[in-house]
Amino acid sequence: MIVAGIDVGGKNVHIVIARNGDIMAKAGAPSGINKAEAVEQLYDETLKKAGLKREDVSQVVATGSSGQRVAFAGGVIPDAAADARGVIRLIPSARTIIDVGAEEGRAIKISPEGKVLDFAINEKCAAGTGTFVDTMARALEIPIEEMSKISLQSTKSIPMNAQCAIFGESEVVSLIHQKTSRQDIARAVHDAIAGRVGSVARIVGIENDIVMIGGVARNDGFVESLKRELEMDIRVPENPDFVGALGAAAAAAAGITGEKVEARVVEKETIEEGTT
Amino acid sequence: MVEAKKVEFWRWPETSWVNPDIDWKKGKFITAGIDVGSVSSQAVVMVDGELYAYSNTRTGYDSPESAWKCLNMALEKSDLTADNLDYCIGTGYGRVNVPMAQRAITEIACHARGANFMYGPEVRTVMDMGGQDCKAIRCDNRGAVMKFMMNDKCAAGTGRGMEVFADLIGVPVWEIGERSFQIEKEPPMISSTCAVFAKTEVVGLLQEGVPENDIIAAYCSAMAHRICELLNRLGIEEKFVITGGIAKNIGVVKRLEKEMGVTTVELTWYAPKMRDKGLPFETQIAGGIGAAVFGAAMLERGKAKSARKA
Numbered sequence: 009m010i011v012a013g014i015d016v017g018g019k020n021v022h023i024v025i026a027r028n029g030d031i032m033a034k035a036g037a038p039s040g041i042n043k044a045e046a047v048e049q050l051y052d053e054t055l056k057k058a059g060l061k062r063e064d065v066s067q068v069v070a071t072g073s074s075g076q077r078v079a080f081a082g083g084v085i086p087d088a089a090a091d092a093r094g095v096i097r098l099i100p101s102a103r104t105i106i107d108v109g110a111e112e113g114r115a116i117k118i119s120p121e122g123k124v125l126d127f128a129i130n131e132k133c134a135a136g137t138g139t140f141v142d143t144m145a146r147a148l149e150i151p152i153e154e155m156s157k158i159s160l161q162s163t164k165s166i167p168m169n170a171q172c173a174i175f176g177e178s179e180v181v182s183l184i185h186q187k188t189s190r191q192d193i194a195r196a197v198h199d200a201i202a203g204r205v206g207s208v209a210r211i212v213g214i215e216n217d218i219v220m221i222g223g224v225a226r227n228d229g230f231v232e233s234l235k236r237e238l239e240m241d242i243r244v245p246e247n248p249d250f251v252g253a254l255g256a257a258a259a260a261a262a263g264i265t266g267e268k269v270e271a272r273v274v275e276k277e278t279i280e281e282g283t284t
Numbered sequence: 285m286v287e288a289k290k291v292e293f294w295r296w297p298e299t300s301w302v303n304p305d306i307d308w309k310k311g312k313f314i315t316a317g318i319d320v321g322s323v324s325s326q327a328v329v330m331v332d333g334e335l336y337a338y339s340n341t342r343t344g345y346d347s348p349e350s351a352w353k354c355l356n357m358a359l360e361k362s363d364l365t366a367d368n369l370d371y372c373i374g375t376g377y378g379r380v381n382v383p384m385a386q387r388a389i390t391e392i393a394c395h396a397r398g399a400n401f402m403y404g405p406e407v408r409t410v411m412d413m414g415g416q417d418c419k420a421i422r423c424d425n426r427g428a429v430m431k432f433m434m435n436d437k438c439a440a441g442t443g444r445g446m447e448v449f450a451d452l453i454g455v456p457v458w459e460i461g462e463r464s465f466q467i468e469k470e471p472p473m474i475s476s477t478c479a480v481f482a483k484t485e486v487v488g489l490l491q492e493g494v495p496e497n498d499i500i501a502a503y504c505s506a507m508a509h510r511i512c513e514l515l516n517r518l519g520i521e522e523k524f525v526i527t528g529g530i531a532k533n534i535g536v537v538k539r540l541e542k543e544m545g546v547t548t549v550e551l552t553w554y555a556p557k558m559r560d561k562g563l564p565f566e567t568q569i570a571g572g573i574g575a576a577v578f579g580a581a582m583l584e585r586g587k588a589k590s591a592r593k594a
Contacts (some may be wrong), residue, residue: 016486041491111481133438134480143480173480174439174448175416178322185345276477278437279514284393284429 009066012054013256014047014081015090016072018111019138020223021046023054024253025065026261029097033058034250037048044077051080067260071252073111073131083265087252088116088127093262094255095219096122098245103215106234106242107252108205108224110138115209128211130274134173136204138224143173144197147180147199152227159194159229166192168200171278176200198233206237208274221251293456294447296529300339301564302362306331313372313583314364314592317394317575318351318385320378323415324529325444327354329364333580335558337362338569343415347378355384369594371583372577377416388590389578391571392432394423398574399525400427402565404554408521411511411540412570413530415443417529418461418511420518427574433518438478441510445479446536449503452483453496464501464535471498473505482506504535511536512543527548527570 010032012166015022022036023236035054039046056064062080071090072077078084087107095102097117104118113136117126130136134143145155170176176197183193195211207219218240224230225248235242245251259267308314311331319326321343331339337357343350351374366372366384374382382388391414399410405425412419417436423429430489439445450457454572476482482503489499526548530536538574541547551567553559582588 033397033541041488046524111484132481134478139480171437172439174444175322175437178444227452276438278435280434280436281432282392282434283431284390 010060010064010259011257011260012051012065012068012076013076013090013253013258013260014070015256016043016047016070016077017091017109017251018073019109020035020249021050022253023050024055024250024252024257025058025060026252026254026257031254032060034247034253036249039074043065043074047078056152064143067263069256069260069265071092071256072160082260085256085259085264085267086269088114088124088271089267090252090255090259091116092118092124092255093258094121094251095245097128097254097258099217099219099243099252101217102219104209104218106205106209106220108136108138108220109222113137113186113205113208115212117212117215120250124269125283126212126272127269128208128272128274130204130208132273133276135171135176136201136208138222140173140176140201141197141224141230143177144180147177148184148193150190155194155197156227156229158191159198161231162189162191162195164192165193165197165199168196171204194229195233198227198230200238201230202233202237205234209238211274214238214240215268216240220244221248223249225249295342296458297580298339298357299566300337300360301528302337302358303335303563305561306334306336308336308362308364308368310327312460313370313580314368315373315579315583316355316369316574317572317577317579318374318382319373319376319391319394319571319575320347320350320374320382321376321414324568325350325354325376326569326572327358328569328576329358329369330576330580333577335340335563335573337364337554338566338572340568343378347381347423348383350378351382352386365594367448368592370590370592371588372474372591373578373579375571386588389503389575392419393429393435394571394574394578395419395527396421396423396429396574397427398570398572399423399527401573401577402527402553402570403523403549406523407525407549409524411515411524411526411529413441413443413511414528418442418514420514420520422518422521431518435514440477440482441481441507441514445507446530446533448479448483449486452486453499455500457495458532460500460504461533461535463497466497467495467501471502473509474502477510488564500535504533505539508536508539508543515544520544520546521554522546523549527567529568531567580589
């Protein structure tokens, strides 16, 4: 049986076409403003890669923050469910999943069977998401791959005062002006995000094996910062940004077209009170 | 060859002013308040408790440099120099790095005191939105702080949140308020509570063909709502006043008044003398005024010694 999993995220679309558990083809592209259109285009591209036509695919399941934009999907499952299904097939020893995408940071506790036991999400604040990384990379005027690389060269830990990406951008510009090395700044940025992601992870409880997925998992510098923050090892599967789509494909293969997951939404705690 | 200058929609103009009716040489106490914020810096100079000069500038990368810049700009058109100051108080985010200050006082205390000076003793609640924060302060009739709440961690509901939006939509930040009312019907507010995500939402709306002014109205509405949440948490008591740059944005102020069911005090001096003379009412100098007033009070009560050098 040939199935497809389509993950429509805040920034990118990822598609996996699989047959009997093996990936036949996969592709990813920016979702842009017109997500529905981007999905149609990428799906046809992926089918072509696999040498298939639309009718060859028995079931399509979508996921992601804009999963419902996939008009031709047979069902939509929540990201947390897709992540759990995807990760457990790749790393059966996984118990905690940390998924940091463009606009959301998630932590999922799963059972040995890959069932979601607990799930916390930061979706209201850009700090602790890929957008934060993007913003700072722009302020440093370097691509993210470069930022990842140089952050690993830093030997100094500089605290970033700003939690917010907008304030952080000003702070980075100030640091550059104060002649702080780009390596140290890049590391400081990753440490800052790791702090926020870490606190989301601690809500569900951190248990080995910890697996990180999502686009930000490709950022080695960030993964190192997160390991330091959690004081634990983290495993990152190959193609971490495709795991959601892989999980959706797995759901399709299992005949699952809908799932409910309870989410604990992290609130923004930003208000200070006082009397003087 | 004509080079196209990149328009910076967030860059509001820097200003300064000197009071033509005051001869500082005849004054007993000359005090200055220097408010160095993350985004803007103001210097206020008072002669015997009367407003003599002020400046409203953009903070640079360095607090001490910004402090000197705003003070020098305030005194540019005067023959008064920093050496003539009896006392100087620093406030704002960079208050510990104001080199010419004899003391630092918190921005919360200075804004309450400044609002009391600007708007009068009936003020009980002050909302100040600076570049990177938003404060709601309850005060008494002397401008002393009773309690406060502040957000200085999240750009939504701060000056930067508005600057970033103005830049994105390509409308000068000082025109935003007026444009927000050039609409047919009040649209729903921007739903993202994060200024960064709001940018994406705005881009989406622009692509959908939603008129610019409607988007501006939606953003002002969202910002007003954010402020209301803070104010409702604190609890407000009238008279309610607004200081800081946002006081000049009618798009946010009017919507805030509507949601709170409260009218804010008009942007004009409480003191009849100042009002009648038509002295400029710059809402961004409230912190600097408070600091300068504190300085004068301390000298008068003998709680501080003059640091005048010339």
